[in-house]
Amino acid sequence: MNLAQIQRKMARAVFGSLAPGYRMRRLAPGGGSMRRYAATFIKPNDRLTSFERLEIYNRQYWFRVLTCMADDFPGLHAVLGARKFDRLSEAYLADCPSRSFTLRNLGSRLPAWIEKHPGYVRPHARLALDMVRLEWAEIVAFDGPSETPLQPQDLVEGFDARMKFRLQPYITLLELHYPVDDLLLEVNKSSEDGEAASNAVSGGRKRASVRRFRALNPQPIFLAVHRNDDSVYFRRLEPEAFALLAALASGKSIAAAVNAAFRTSAVPVAARAETVREWFELWSALGWFCRPAARAAAV
């Protein structure tokens, strides 16, 4: 067996899902006995069989990635409860193992995966999907790339309604069906409080959170997840403001974005110009806009 063959053989065992009781499965990849499979390439010693030595790595892999998932998605964990969350995480990681050198990206495909596998989040599919989209957006906002922001004077000088802007790459716009932003702040706060408490106390808190979350009433929320002074914020937006930003983010000019924003709006026409001015003043002060890529430049 050469190096590549050994590593593929070991990786198949390491990535294999665990059996109940967090043990390595008895069935080898492709069928047959895992004991025989392990013995073909792992030496036993006087204390551990080949199977047991390989099992250490199989268990470590799953403990590591499942812990990472729980750390990155505490809100989804609270919505689903521990058992359903673990089941979902195992299924997700079996389909989408890490393709990145950093665990930071482990959950990058989770929102899309949940959309394709709603069975893992029923009967709270919409709530769970809202939460996971928010939590991934939070990760992006925490350390995603930023570009030199346009200054307010950049917007005023040489203003042209045909101008196009891009949003900072760390900003995510989310149209949500539940107030999961409030929920996530509550989860984060309770886990911070729990650090100083015993396990029993924090466990009780978590169970209470799950019950409360599932009783939530739907509520349309338009949200920008962004970063300011290296802290992540959830900023709720009016529907028109959200539509305007979404249109700009999709590459529309200012004029086209404003038209799209107010197409079905109840905001009086006379008030719209001032409203838009105030929005742009705030957003540019927050550094949300950056120049379009060279080829897609204005006009």
Added chain:
Amino acid sequence: MPANQFNGFTDYGIGIGLRIPHYDHILTKKPVVDWFEIISENFMIDAGRPLRVLDQILDQYRVVQHGVSMYFGSAEPLSREHLRRLKTLVKRTKTPWLSDHLCWGSVDGTYTHDLLPMPYTFEAARITARKIREVRDFLEVPVCVENVSSYAEYHVSEMTEWEFLTEVTEAADCGILLDVNNIYVSSFNHRFNPMDYVENVPHHRVAQIHIAGHSRYRKYILDTHDHPVIDPVWKIYETAIRRCGPTATLLEWDDHIPSFEEVHAEALKASRFLRAVAESRAEAPPRRAPASESQLVLP
């Protein structure tokens, strides 16, 4: 020997791993610490708070980079994205040397995020050494490889672990980050004499030493970095620095992390051994050249 080509001819003392729970203490109290080791992957990001904290640390302390996912020993090619991001960080930290593990952990672009043991074969040594050279040439900084703790051995191995370490580092002409806790853990798990390991590595290549604690189970030891360093590991450390000279030493503490003061105090226990070795070297007569060298200069 402590300052050598593999650690950029630096003479660093005792450092500790930079960990999030200690950020506030370090930035507000500004304790005197010789140097900090950072996990490179935690800072190979585009922007955000981690980089701001790192910059504040860099303003006041010496920092050395230590990686966990380069996977020199994986049969697949190096990740260009990983290298590009690592080089950006190297420019930021100006690390005098850089280390990662003598292990593998990815197969066909899929990552285990573990430090998996190498088969000790000449083929594996050749592939690993080539990749280390590629990394060093790309990053333009000395590279050291760290021996890992392991829980399994392969039938195909053709040499001992220390022979493999020697084979790789000689072929790559790179340095060694000698982890004396890992030597202890592996010596228990594979039943070898840890002093055989220490005596037989190329001492002139040792650029840095790691010390750490571990967790002992009935049949094996896990490298958990969550306890103080035990006496037998200090004994190995003492032997290592007697052979290698007073070498830059770092304490790793990654789980159940106590206060900064406690971690730093544990690390500073190394100073007793370093002092003793430095004093004995100062008192000792100049080392006689080996007979073959002497014969060359004798008339």
